[in-house]
Amino acid sequence: MPADQPSPSTPLDAERAHLAASRAALRTMRAEAEGLDISDVTANWVNAEVLASELAQRIKSLADLAHTPLFFGRVDYEHDLGEADDETGRRFYIGRRHVHDADGDPMVIDWRAPASRPYYGASKKDPQDVALRRRFGYDGGELTAYEDEHLTDPAEAERSSALLQREIEKPRVGPMRDIVATIQPEQDEIVRAGLSGSVCVQGAPGTGKTAVGLHRVAYLLYAYRDRLARSGTLVIGPNRSFLRYIEQVLPALGELEVKQATVDDLVAGGGIEIRGTDPSGTARLKGDARMAEVLRRAVRSGVRTTPAEGVVVVRGSRRWRVPVDEIAAIVTELLARDIRYGAARDALPQRIAHAVLVRMEAAGEAPDDRVQNAVARNPAVKAVVKEVWPLVDPVKLVLRLLSDAEFLARAAEGILDEEEQKHLLWERPARGVKSARWSPADAVLIDEARDLIERTGSLGHVVLDEAQDLSPMQYRAVGRRCSTGSVTVLGDIAQGTTPWATSGWEEALAHLGKPEAVVEELTQGFRVPRKVIAYASRLLPAIAPELSEATSIRDSEGSLVLREVPVEELDGAAVAACREALEREGSVGLIAADARVPVLSAALTAAGLAHLTPGQETSESARLTLVPASLAKGLEYDYVVLDEPAAVVDGEPDERTGLRRLYVALTRAVSGLTVVHATPLPGELAAG
Structure with a gap:
């Protein structure tokens, strides 16, 4: 601090002064970046474009977000970590x-730096050389309070943090925010796991598994930035509403370039338009892992091991002949190697050309690689390759598989029975690929076929959220995108609501190609109030008896209200409950069976209550979101009104899936849940 300024009179004043100085330093860092002249520092225009882009990203990342605290904590170490002889070697703002x-x-160190780790993990039992941990409280961007823990003082009792509790319970207005100030030790262990290993997080509602996955991406980009800059990262979510909800978390942590997608986005393309949907039984069958072998057979079904005749290559005045049996041996050997169809097809002309060169050398010639490449391009060689190893279009192949009963029967023999084959078959589209009513499951089959022909590119790291809802074939599609990288799998078996939802992580990880992944279970809740998670957990014996019951650190008075009303008053009661919730601070979600959404939307409009759809940002003028139960997964609201639980259950194809959907809906509340119903509650909830 400049000598002509008075010293702060209180510790809080001193911290505010450090915050102001840090903000000034950040502005200086940004100004310096903006002032860099890079016009003559590169060898060519390509490098100049790359450097300019990187500089633009650097400038963007140095923006000072006024309502986002620049630091949220401080650790004072017992001993210096650096060479400084003053407090700068012992005191770090996080x-x-x-x-x-x-x-x-x-002045502020990144929460991902090694020196920050004890801020999250140190305790009185294991101080990790930390003498003091200080947490800061903010109102908007203004520092308003602090709270100290003296980890090496035996006289100070172990106690919970009021500021930490307040930060966890802060009203949720707008999209999902980061939890960087409130990461718990068990979460931090997962966040900081190395890049080489894959991790699967089984997390009960409110345990922060999504936030853990996003913060893990941010940590990996910090710790392995060069490697991931080359190989790339991707976050995969269940739907676009969910991705809009989480899209601000990584930019708030300074990571601006991480791509986000759904599984449908991953497998999109190939010239098809998704216009149809499958019955649940057909969709389950198309997502079955057995379809991978059916497709593999179909892709290779056109290969002929024996050509009609041998190859005769004319070079100058000489003729070189490769007989049928030798070509057949080459084709058979390539099939046995089980390499990708396209790679084998590319290798075939080179193998035939090599057979010609062997004959040339035996005749006293000395051919080189240029001669071999020329022979491989010879029309006679190309003709036999086309005959025995024809090109395969993945879209046309899947269309034929689904519309040609004889072709399907050959590919599925011994894998799918006749009844299953009938479930897969369409009527042949009148105009082929363009007129077919492709479904999302068909796009996954096309993606599998495409990979059988040509290898799918791999990313360095993939985060897969709400993974319990994927089919085996969808797992394979994701696994292809991280075959040479690693993955963070996030999910909750109890929240699986698709007909093909996974029954266990061991099976899912095998389909993903990551059987060695470490499975971590999070059962300590930080979001859902204790009474709410206990009430929802009554469903666990019916939907996921193998899982541990979740607990919560939060006990909010009046957090659970059950309200039974006559059927003719149900709509009005739901609207009234929303109006009551809107009198409090924070976001409100009205969750209902999909079939009830139009009715409730009309009732809200008639009552003058403005409401949004999932994924839209809430604001002070519209804090209420009307949420179809099918889109509630992964979302959270301060107050939830759940309309007619029995309708949520009845909206699914079977009772178990319906109860799982209800479990999801019950666990979206951060501060309070009001259940409004006219029909009796499911027996599992009524008991106890």
């Missing part, structure tokens, strides 16, 4: 990004 002063000394 924040969302690194900030340094004019001399390069850190």
